[in-house]
Amino acid sequence: MATTASPSPASPSGRKRRSWFALVPNYVVLSLLAVFALGPLVILGFNSVKGKAEIGRNPLGFPTEFLWRNYPDAWRVGNFSTTVQNSGILVALTVSAVLILGGMAAYSLAKLNLPGGNLVTLYLLIGSSLPIQLFLVPLFFLWQKLGLVNSLPGLAIIYTATNAPLAIFLLRSYMVQLPADFEDAARVDGANEWRIFTQIVVPLSWPGFLTVGLVVALGVWNEFLLATVFLTDQDKFTVVTSYYNFTSRFSRDWGLTSAAAMMMIVPIIVIFLALQRRFVEGMTQGGLKG
Amino acid sequence: MVQTHSSTPMLPARAPASYAEPALRFWERATWRRKIVPWLFVLPILLINIGVVLGPALSAVYYSMTEWTGIGPATFTGLDNYRRLLNDPSFGHAFRNNIIWLLMFLTVPIALALVAASLLSQIGRGSLFYRMTLFLPYVLPSVVVAAIWRSLLNPDRGLPATFTDWGIPGFDRALLGDQGTVLPTIAFVDNWHFWGFLMVLFLASMQNIGPELYEAARLDGASRWQEFRDITIPGIRPTLVFMILMTSIWSFLTFDYIWVLTQGGPAGASEVLAVLVFKNAFMNLEAGYASAIGLSMSFFVGIVIAIFIVLRKRGWEI
Numbered sequence: 286m287a288t289t290a291s292p293s294p295a296s297p298s299g300r301k302r303r304s305w306f307a308l309v310p311n312y313v314v315l316s317l318l319a320v321f322a323l324g325p326l327v328i329l330g331f332n333s334v335k336g337k338a339e340i341g342r343n344p345l346g347f348p349t350e351f352l353w354r355n356y357p358d359a360w361r362v363g364n365f366s367t368t369v370q371n372s373g374i375l376v377a378l379t380v381s382a383v384l385i386l387g388g389m390a391a392y393s394l395a396k397l398n399l400p401g402g403n404l405v406t407l408y409l410l411i412g413s414s415l416p417i418q419l420f421l422v423p424l425f426f427l428w429q430k431l432g433l434v435n436s437l438p439g440l441a442i443i444y445t446a447t448n449a450p451l452a453i454f455l456l457r458s459y460m461v462q463l464p465a466d467f468e469d470a471a472r473v474d475g476a477n478e479w480r481i482f483t484q485i486v487v488p489l490s491w492p493g494f495l496t497v498g499l500v501v502a503l504g505v506w507n508e509f510l511l512a513t514v515f516l517t518d519q520d521k522f523t524v525v526t527s528y529y530n531f532t533s534r535f536s537r538d539w540g541l542t543s544a545a546a547m548m549m550i551v552p553i554i555v556i557f558l559a560l561q562r563r564f565v566e567g568m569t570q571g572g573l574k575g
Numbered sequence: 576m577v578q579t580h581s582s583t584p585m586l587p588a589r590a591p592a593s594y595a596e597p598a599l600r601f602w603e604r605a606t607w608r609r610k611i612v613p614w615l616f617v618l619p620i621l622l623i624n625i626g627v628v629l630g631p632a633l634s635a636v637y638y639s640m641t642e643w644t645g646i647g648p649a650t651f652t653g654l655d656n657y658r659r660l661l662n663d664p665s666f667g668h669a670f671r672n673n674i675i676w677l678l679m680f681l682t683v684p685i686a687l688a689l690v691a692a693s694l695l696s697q698i699g700r701g702s703l704f705y706r707m708t709l710f711l712p713y714v715l716p717s718v719v720v721a722a723i724w725r726s727l728l729n730p731d732r733g734l735p736a737t738f739t740d741w742g743i744p745g746f747d748r749a750l751l752g753d754q755g756t757v758l759p760t761i762a763f764v765d766n767w768h769f770w771g772f773l774m775v776l777f778l779a780s781m782q783n784i785g786p787e788l789y790e791a792a793r794l795d796g797a798s799r800w801q802e803f804r805d806i807t808i809p810g811i812r813p814t815l816v817f818m819i820l821m822t823s824i825w826s827f828l829t830f831d832y833i834w835v836l837t838q839g840g841p842a843g844a845s846e847v848l849a850v851l852v853f854k855n856a857f858m859n860l861e862a863g864y865a866s867a868i869g870l871s872m873s874f875f876v877g878i879v880i881a882i883f884i885v886l887r888k889r890g891w892e893i
Contacts, residue, residue: 546719
């Protein structure tokens with residue numbers, strides 16, 4: 286079941302008993318699949334340093350000369366200095382709100398025996414499986430009335446709401462495992478629940494917070510539908526929505542669009558590779574996010 | 576959903592051992608500590624979620640029975656929007672495309688992920704490399720994946736041209752511009768990004784199968800196919816079923832790749848329900864009608880979940 290999937294890296298299992306020779310077909314097939322996964326990214330890297338003329342002659346191969354200028358050009362034309370900032374603000378606001386408010390809710394569900402906690406859990410489960418298209422239309426016009434369209438905090442509130450169920454479930458499953466000894470001792474000493482939460486439970490469950498923070502940050506950074514709908518003003522575009530417009534404006538200039546794409550995905554790939562266990566753990570345990 | 580989630584520790588932890596509670600100021604009293612404080616911790620996020628999700632979702636039910644541009648007041652029209660849905664050819668067409676999408680996603684990525692996860696679970700050396708590589712496309716933003724493949728599928732200078740040069744038939748056309756090939760092509764691109772996610776889930780599940788089962792099978796001279804069919808598949812059945820359920824739900828909600836690659840075109844050939852919602856609400860100023868389509872999507876999702884619950888009640892081990 287997705288929610289219990291062990292995220293540990295391939296543990297040496299009994300199936301390794303096969304001889305080296307018998308595993309050759311495995312390596313052949315897996316290598317072909319790896320080429321399928323990486324090939325397009327490698328070609329993207331090649332194209333990001335080609336000029337228009339070379340793209341025409343050599344659209345898929347290794348570049349003959351390296352036009353590094355594509356990168357600063359794409360940064361400037363794609364207005365990255367603004368969009369990176371917008372996306373960064375959205376990620377920062379959403380991640381802090383989800384971790385603080387979601388962490389509080391998880392603490393209450395895991396440790397405080399919340400009266401009616403099962404109903405809250407059920408509500409969050411149902412809420413997390415409602416399609417965005419169901420509430421998108423009234424939500425947009427409500428946000429318009431409240432003046433929250435074209436506002437980064439306005440969109441961050443929506444992201445906080447849509448990411449909350451996943452975050453609460455994950456954080457709760459971390460907190461449930463914590464032994465109650467420290468909390469009980471603190472309670473006897475007269476500490477209130479807020480202090481127990483901030484001084485004991487959060488420090489002990491930081492891996493959970495890190496995992497959830499990473500998954501939420503990636504989701505917000507990559508999000509397209511809500512960002513398109515709620516941020517229509519060019520100054521408020523995120524990296525993703527701006528890139529979408531950028532590719533339609535410069536659809537002929539693959540060098541430029543490829544360089545812009547590289548600037549968007551290289552940071553993601555680096556962070557993913559550095560922290561891949563946490564990413565895989567968060568995304569597979571959540572299992573609920575498309 | 577509710578059912579399949581049962582293995583997450585959902586039940587709240589029991590209260591910590593009760594402690595001595597001398598009656599003091601009100602914030603130290605039992606009711607406050609046991610009943611009110613827990614709710615204060617849950618309330619902020621719950622209110623945000625209700626304001627963003629539940630409130631608008633409920634009002635969508637009302638708006639779906641109105642004629643409403645989204646700006647002015649809404650005029651109540653009863654079930655008119657739903658009558659219109661049933662007679663709207665673009666709705667039927669979009670629904671059909673959602674079903675085709677569902678069938679494609681229930682077969683190709685799941686089969687691919689099962690095979691790859693099975694092969695990967697047998698190897699030791701290099702397994703981390705393959706796992707990360709195959710999962711990598713899943714973390715990339717849809718707009719970039721779409722842009723990469725739009726270039727690669729370019730009929731004049733992308734892969735199709737190369738395939739045609741090699742004499743492989745069927746690639747001498749604009750795969751994204753042809754009404755016959757556009758939907759499978761978008762599904763292919765979406766899938767390139769998606770299947771590694773399934774693979775990692777299946778792999779994690781396969782690693783929980785006891786190795787002694789495979790050893791016993793090998794002593795009995797079982798072939799690889801028999802091992803796969805009789806040990807691996809039953810061993811990961813809960814994960815497999817859960818992902819079939821989730822894939823079915825997502826198939827009714829799919830939007831990003833279709834919108835980014837074709838906006839539903841050419842000539843509506845790749846329109847799905849989510850695209851219709853978007854176009855009606857934000858381009859045609861038909862927010863009431865869009866709400867009705869959105870509600871119908873939730874209805875289809877509800878049917879998928881209901882089918883699973885019924886099958887489970889009937890004793891299917893899913």
